[in-house]
Amino acid sequence: QSVLTQPPSVSAAPGQKVTISCSGSSSNIGNNYVSWYQQLPGTAPKLLIYDNDNRPSGIPDRFSGSKSGTSANLGITGLQTGDEADYYCATWDSSLNTWMFGGGTRLTVL
Amino acid sequence: EVQLVESGGGLIHPGGSLRLSCAASELVVSRTYMSWVRQAPGKGPEWLSVTYSGGDTFYADSVKGRFTVSRDNSKNTLHLQMTSLRAEDTAVYYCARVIGFGGVPNRYFEYWGQGTLVTVSS
Numbered sequence: 001q002s003v004l005t006q007p008p009s010v011s012a013a014p015g016q017k018v019t020i021s022c023s024g025s026s027s028n029i030g031n032n033y034v035s036w037y038q039q040l041p042g043t044a045p046k047l048l049i050y051d052n053d054n055r056p057s058g059i060p061d062r063f064s065g066s067k068s069g070t071s072a073n074l075g076i077t078g079l080q081t082g083d084e085a086d087y088y089c090a091t092w093d094s095s096l097n098t099w100m101f102g103g104g105t106r107l108t109v110l
Numbered sequence: 111e112v113q114l115v116e117s118g119g120g121l122i123h124p125g126g127s128l129r130l131s132c133a134a135s136e137l138v139v140s141r142t143y144m145s146w147v148r149q150a151p152g153k154g155p156e157w158l159s160v161t162y163s164g165g166d167t168f169y170a171d172s173v174k175g176r177f178t179v180s181r182d183n184s185k186n187t188l189h190l191q192m193t194s195l196r197a198e199d200t201a202v203y204y205c206a207r208v209i210g211f212g213g214v215p216n217r218y219f220e221y222w223g224q225g226t227l228v229t230v231s232s
Contacts, residue, residue: 002154033211035218037155044204044225045155050218088154092216098170099145099157 003028004089004102011108017077020105022089024070028100032092034072036065039086039104048087049074079109112136112221114205119226126195130226132188132205140165140183143208143215146190148201149225156201160208160215161188195230202227 005023012018022034034052037045047056049065052072064075072089089102114137118130132144139161146158159179161167167179178191188205202225208215 033217037219044222045219046222047218047220050209050220056220086154090155090219092214094216097168099147099160101155101157104154 002103003093003100004091006087006089006102006105008103009106009108011110012079013110014079014081016079017075018079018107020074020076020087020089020107022072022074022102024072024091024100026070027095028070028091028093029067029072030070031094034065034067034089034091036063036072036074037088037090039088041085045088076107081109083107084109112207114207114221114223116203116205116223116226119203119228121229121231122195123232124196124230126230127191127193128195128228130190130192130203130228132190132223134186134188134207137186137207137221139181139186139188143210144181144188145206145208145215145219146177146179146188146203147206147219147222148199148203148228150198150201153201155204158203159190162215192228195228197230200228200230 036049038048039045052067053065062078086104113135115133145160159169180189204225206219207221209217
């Protein structure tokens with residue numbers, strides 16, 4: 001069981017938007033940056049959002065991140081079939097001095 | 111373009127040992143934080159270790175005492191020596207560059223390799 005809690009799955013139609021949540025505690029999300037990773041089938045995780053709400057070069061602005069207290073959200077608008085993937089949140093835990101990953105959310109674009 | 115290429119995975123019997131390698135290009139492994147992360151089939155990523163530029167390495171409790179990270183600066187390569195392997199160590203193993211702040215590797219995983227599969231089975 002992951003320390004960071006994500007919904008196992010979300011789904012929406014093409015063109016719609018979804019929000020994926022990630023819940024933690026004061027020792028991890030509450031006091032550290034959150035990053036998000038997209039994992040397409042059969043590939044390595046890829047950085048999607050860093051430092052809570054920043055996009056690396058090449059990531060479309062359809063993807064957004066936010067953080068409030070001990071929770072974070074990943075938003076995806078204008079859904080495309082190519083967005084079907086597993087999405088993971090991650091953050092450092094200051095008490096344990098370790099990295100934590102969420103259990104992952106599978107996005108289905110219906 | 112930064113590339114991280116893992117190698118050394120394969121089928122190994124329980125109790126056996128295996129050494130993985132992570133060769134880097136366009137990135138100097140001795141000048142940045144580097145981590146090993148694994149992902150068991152159908153599961154999320156699990157962080158295993160982080161190596162500081164100075165050479166110190168810190169491990170997750172799940173592998174402490176069994177896994178050891180080393181670095182070959184001349185080959186710009188990171189290694190993961192795994193011993194006393196168990197069935198639950200079966201996973202794809204990734205190396206990744208970590209970005210930190212304030213002397214702590216705590217911001218994000220910037221680059222990932224393609225991974226190498228380790229299967230522990232009799």
